[in-house]
Amino acid sequence: MIIHLPQRRRVAHRWATLAALSFVLFGCLSPPAHYYEPHELKNLRVVWLDQASLHEQYEQMSGKPALALYGTDSSAGVQSVKGFFDFRTNTIYCSKMDFTACGHELHHAIIGYFHPEK
């Protein structure tokens, strides 16, 4: 017991030195840059609806077609509105399980601008 005591104390001292040293090293490092951008949306409304109803609603509100043809004869397709955000009523219209469209419109609601008109 008498022999082991100083040894234990030396080990403890070594750990204390190491801890102090590591604290100094960490203190010198710049803290990692965490991205943190809070937003609070007031009176945001969300309407979940099926695609046919969504298209009807969009055409009624915007006066524009919800479906549009694009491309050339060889590679043509139909582009359809998957969701939209109405700035006047602060309302997101999207399909319940379409996380991409709902997320996209939420982004518009936060940022507050439309896509540039083509």
Ligand SMILES: [Zn+2]
């Ligand atoms: Zn958009």
